[in-house]
Amino acid sequence: xxxxxxxxxxxxxxxxxxxxxxxxxxxxxxxxxxxxxxxxxxxxxxxxxxxxxxxxxxxxxxxxxxxxxxxxxxxxxxxxxxxxxxxxxxxxxxxxxxxxxxxxxxxxxxxxxxxxxxxxxxxxxxxxxxxxxxxxxxxxxxxxxxxxxxxxxxxxxxxxxxxxxxxxxxxxxxxxxxxxxxxxxxxxxxxxxxxxxxxxxxxxxxxxxxxxxxxxxxxxxxxxxxxxxxxxxxxxx
Amino acid sequence: xxxxxxxxxxxxxxxxxxxxxxxxxxxxxxxxxxxxxxxxxxxxxxxxxxxxxxxxxxxxxxxxxxxxxxxx
Numbered sequence: 057x058x059x060x061x062x063x064x065x066x067x068x069x070x071x072x073x074x075x076x077x078x079x080x081x082x083x084x085x086x087x088x089x090x091x092x093x094x095x096x097x098x099x100x101x102x103x104x105x106x107x108x109x110x111x112x113x114x115x116x117x118x119x120x121x122x123x124x125x126x127x128x129x130x131x132x133x134x135x136x137x138x139x140x141x142x143x144x145x146x147x148x149x150x151x152x153x154x155x156x157x158x159x160x161x162x163x164x165x166x167x168x169x170x171x172x173x174x175x176x177x178x179x180x181x182x183x184x185x186x187x188x189x190x191x192x193x194x195x196x197x198x199x200x201x202x203x204x205x206x207x208x209x210x211x212x213x214x215x216x217x218x219x220x221x222x223x224x225x226x227x228x229x230x231x232x233x234x235x236x237x238x239x240x241x242x243x244x245x246x247x248x249x250x251x252x253x254x255x256x257x258x259x260x261x262x263x264x265x266x267x268x269x270x271x272x273x274x275x276x277x278x279x280x281x282x283x284x285x286x287x288x289x290x291x292x293x
Numbered sequence: 294x295x296x297x298x299x300x301x302x303x304x305x306x307x308x309x310x311x312x313x314x315x316x317x318x319x320x321x322x323x324x325x326x327x328x329x330x331x332x333x334x335x336x337x338x339x340x341x342x343x344x345x346x347x348x349x350x351x352x353x354x355x356x357x358x359x360x361x362x363x364x365x
Contacts, residue, residue, distance in 0.1 A: 063344070063347045063348055063351055064347060064351075065351055065354075066322075066347070066350035066351030066352075066353070066354045066355075067325065067331075067332040067346075067347055067350050067351070069354070070322070070325045070326045070350065070354075072325035072326075072330065072331050072332045072335065072350070073331065073332065074331060094355075097358050098351075098354045098355070098358060100358075101354055101357050101358040101361065102326065102354065104303060104307055104357075104361060105307060105322070105326055105357070194301045194302060195301060201305050203305070203306075203309060210362060213302060213305065213306070215302065215305075224302075226302055228306075228361075228362055229362035
């Protein structure tokens, strides 16, 4: 019986079960710590799926999401002289960015905490400025994304804007290092490897352009002037 | 602001992880979650057994979870 119910964890968190099944499964959860733990993880996963649904939008819509979140931009007035149906359709599209923003905000709280991009530190102002720079790159119309697994576990994502000549390097799930070691990010170009800084938290801004490569190495705490170890990841910008 | 940035990076991550699923896993999850169907309805739509759908949904979500490294 337990085996049969265990396989229901996925359907349960997606709310794809009948009312009776839901109640039965919740009773089961009370005395099945394995299922309970799995449900917790899958529930978090399902919350992040909401984001994928919300953000299947063109770059222009992403700009509108940003604007809706910050309420810093007035939308242009509805075009006059269009048919009522046309205006309703335009209004529906207007409404969408707000829903996207709400969904994005709700679902991304977990993501923000998971990615470590939050403002729970004392240097709030510095974080805000840095967050603005990161936002500019990530929502740039020419933003280009590269992702790779690292040999330290986890993965690294690099979002580059050629126009801004900047890249956001973001890591997730990489092995924790002892206090004597640190992850250092490098920008590699024909003229050599330039340090882009140490990976504190899980995201970093680097000056980089197409043709460059981003490398991450493990270095002694405090960093080094040149890479001293084989990179755990290298990816093109 | 940082939340929207995280959301955009997150979106790329979810898309990539969804691509790592089998077609049946992805379709089962899409129908169940985005389509709002119950798993028996998904089974009927996809023409597969009830147990198969339950397993695909669970396996698919586990794969996405591991791909995104949710650690709970």
